[in-house]
Amino acid sequence: MELRHLELMRDLEHYGSLTAVARATFRTPSAVSQQLRTAQRDLRVPLVEPDGRGVRLTEAGRILAEGCTDVAAALERVQARWDAFRDDLSGTVSIASLPSAATFLMARVFRALDDTGIEIVIHDHDVAEAQFASLAAEVDIVIGHSLTGRRPAGTDGLTVVALAREPLDVAMAAGHRLAGQARIRPDDLLDCEWIGVPVGYPFDTVRLAIESATGASLRIQQRLRDNRLIESLVASSECVAILPRFTTPNGGGLVLRELEGVPATRYVSAILRPDKAERRAVRRVLDELRRAGAAGPLDYASVRSVAESTDRVEPGS
Incomplete structure (x- = not known):
């Protein structure tokens, strides 16, 4: 049993296909396929099986993938002790x-x-x-x-x-009608237009929680990833957004208000x-x-x- 065979099983489990493994390890698909054939010949057991147009690990392949994690961790523990011995x-x-x-x-x-x-x-x-x-x-x-x-x-x-x-707050322009409130409740936000984030991003979970608490759908005008861009658009409009407290400037036309009544952390x-x-x-x-x-x-x-x-x-x- 060779470590490179275990590493191949771990990579196949992670990346899901021979082509993806080849791309991630800077090899050709034929080279990865050849390594797989060698591993199955040496170990005398099928390590993958057909899965649609690709392959998936057999039970034997999964055992080797899990074993690679154990072996790699053991090697790193030895290296860490050696580094400590050498004060490196x-x-x-x-x-x-x-x-x-x-x-x-x-x-x-x-x-x-x-x-x-x-x-x-x-x-x-x-x-x-x-x-x-x-x-x-x-x-x-x-x-x-x-x-x-x-x-x-x-x-x-x-x-x-x-x-x-980190708390997540409701961001709005300093002149927004809700800016005078110390805290914002979900019902306060029903008539607002929103700058949101893509679906699946954590901040969108707050939007879903607000909709669940109110039974209403929020009006999302844009879905953006860049917080600086969102800050700029919110500060210059009547839109609101969910932004992180630690890194969002509170001032200069933009204010943050605590959201209560739904999880916002x-x-x-x-x-x-x-x-x-x-x-x-x-x-x-x-x-x-x-x-x-x-x-x-x-x-x-x-x-x-x-x-x-x-x-x-x-x-x-």
Whole structure:
């Protein structure tokens, strides 16, 4: 039994097809198919079976895929102990993060790690909640969010570390008719026009909760992903939106009001493959992410003092 056979089963389980595995591992489909044939010949048991136009793992294949996770985690634990023995806290840690979460987390993390040998490469990804788990195969740490709990949808079998609990508020122009209220209830919003987010994104869960509480449908004028764009449109119109409290400017024509009567909190979490969670450098970055999350909103005046320490960041593509 060879580790490369186990890794192939794990990749097939994750990506779902030989073509997707080839694309993710920078090989040709024929090379992946040849490796699969070799694995089945060496192990003398079918590892995949037809599934529509593709294939799926047999029970034997699933056993090997699960075994790969165990073996990879064990190897990383040994590497972590070896690094500790050599007092070596270094290496590159790749992070894929929801931009609004990275905004209040990463400046503190960069500052805390400035005098270590750890280099962070960060990629910004704004995807639906169920898609964060798929990024865990590509990077060391994924920072995602959920409105339903600390474990985002689709993360079964992955390590999930809670980082922060952030209120979501109703954003509106300073001159909006509801701006004089300290809190907003679902019934107050029935006559409003909305700037929403795509269906499947966590903030849309608040819209669904408001509709469930009122029995009415909200009028969604636009569905956008970029919070800065949403802020601009809301501040210059009569529309309202749901935006995160920690990173949305409250002032300059835009105000935030607490929403009561429905769940309006997002859970920000780190998502990792179990083997990657064993790396010493990754564990240190996770510790700093937890500290940054516990500290709450970032004082943006302090960002200038750490700007020079972030020149080692390599922007993601």
